[in-house]
Amino acid sequence: MAGGLVTAPGRGVRIGADVIQIFSKQNTRWMGRALEEEEARAFREESARTGMETVAVHCAYLINLASAKEAVRTRSLYALEDEASRAAMLGVPYLVMHPGSSGEDPEDTGEGRISKALRAFGRFPRGLTLLLENTAGQGNSIGRTMEQLRRLIDASGSPPDVAVCLDSAHLFEAGYDISGDEGWEGLLEELTRHALLPLVRIWHLNDSKTTLGSRVDRHSHIGEGHIGLSGFRRIVTHPGFRKLPMLLETPKDGQDEYEKDIRNLATLRNLCAARGGE
Numbered sequence: 128m129a130g131g132l133v134t135a136p137g138r139g140v141r142i143g144a145d146v147i148q149i150f151s152k153q154n155t156r157w158m159g160r161a162l163e164e165e166e167a168r169a170f171r172e173e174s175a176r177t178g179m180e181t182v183a184v185h186c187a188y189l190i191n192l193a194s195a196k197e198a199v200r201t202r203s204l205y206a207l208e209d210e211a212s213r214a215a216m217l218g219v220p221y222l223v224m225h226p227g228s229s230g231e232d233p234e235d236t237g238e239g240r241i242s243k244a245l246r247a248f249g250r251f252p253r254g255l256t257l258l259l260e261n262t263a264g265q266g267n268s269i270g271r272t273m274e275q276l277r278r279l280i281d282a283s284g285s286p287p288d289v290a291v292c293l294d295s296a297h298l299f300e301a302g303y304d305i306s307g308d309e310g311w312e313g314l315l316e317e318l319t320r321h322a323l324l325p326l327v328r329i330w331h332l333n334d335s336k337t338t339l340g341s342r343v344d345r346h347s348h349i350g351e352g353h354i355g356l357s358g359f360r361r362i363v364t365h366p367g368f369r370k371l372p373m374l375l376e377t378p379k380d381g382q383d384e385y386e387k388d389i390r391n392l393a394t395l396r397n398l399c400a401a402r403g404g405e
C-alpha cells in the first residue's frame with residue numbers, strides 16, 4: 128500500500144518477481160475510502176505496462192467471520208464484500224482470506240459462523256475466486272487442518288468460486304511437519320483424502336520462526352526457520368504445485384525493503400533448478 132496501489136507492480140519488477148500479492152487498502156482498517164475507477168484503471172494500466180501480474184489481494188486482518196460478536200461478523204461480511212469488489216475492479220483473480228477465529232467459543236461454533244457467512248455472501252464477482260488460507264491455529268483460528276478447510280467449503284454449499292491458499296509457515300505451526308518426507312507425504316495424503324489438491328491455487332512461501340505445532344504464527348526468511356530448505360524444495364518441485372503462483376510474506380528487515388525479498392526469491396529459484404526444474 129505504501130506509495131499507493133499504482134506503485135505495487137513496479138516494486139514487483141524491482142525485486143524480479145513474476146507475480147505479486149497486494150493489500151488493496153490499509154490492512155488494519157475496516158473500510159478504506161472507496162476505490163475510484165480512475166485509480167483502479169491506473170493500476171490496471173501500470174500492470175499491463177510493466178507486465179507484472181497481481182495474482183492476489185489479501186483481505187484486511189480485521190475480517191473475522193467466526194467472531195462471537197454479531198456486530199463484528201456483520202462488519203466482516205460488509206468488509207469482505209468491499210474487498211471483493213475492489214479486487215474485481217483491479218482485475219485481480221484471487222482474494223485471500225483467513226477464515227476467522229472463534230475466540231473463546233469452540234471451533235465448530237466458529238466453523239458454523241463462517242459457513243453461514245459464506246452462504247449469505249452468495250457468488251463473488253465474475254472472475255474472482257475467494258481463497259481460504261490455512262492458519263497456524265493461533266487463538267482458535269479456524270482452518271488449521273485440511274479437514275477443517277474441507278468442512279468449511281462443504282458447509283458453504285461448495286461454491287465453485289471458493290478454493291484454497293496454503294501457507295507453508297502456517298502448515299508447520301499447525302503441526303504438519305513439512306520439513307521432512309514423512310510429514311510432507313502426510314500432508315499430501317490429507318489433501319488427497321479431502322479432495323483439496325485441485326483446489327490449491329496459491330502457495331504462501333514463508334519459513335517459520337516457531338517450532339512444529341507451536342500454533343504461533345511468526346514468519347521467517349526462506350531457509351532460516353524451522354522448515355528449512357528441503358521443505359521448500361518439496362513444495363516448489365512438486366508436479367501438482369510447481370506451476371502455481373507462489374508468494375513471499377517474509378519480514379522486511381533488510382537494509383532496504385527489497386534486500387531480503389531478492390535473496391529469498393533467489394533461494395527459492397535455486398531450489399526449483401536443483402531438481403532439473405523446467
Ligand SMILES: [Zn+2]
Pocket residue numbers: 260294331376
Ligand atoms: Zn499467508
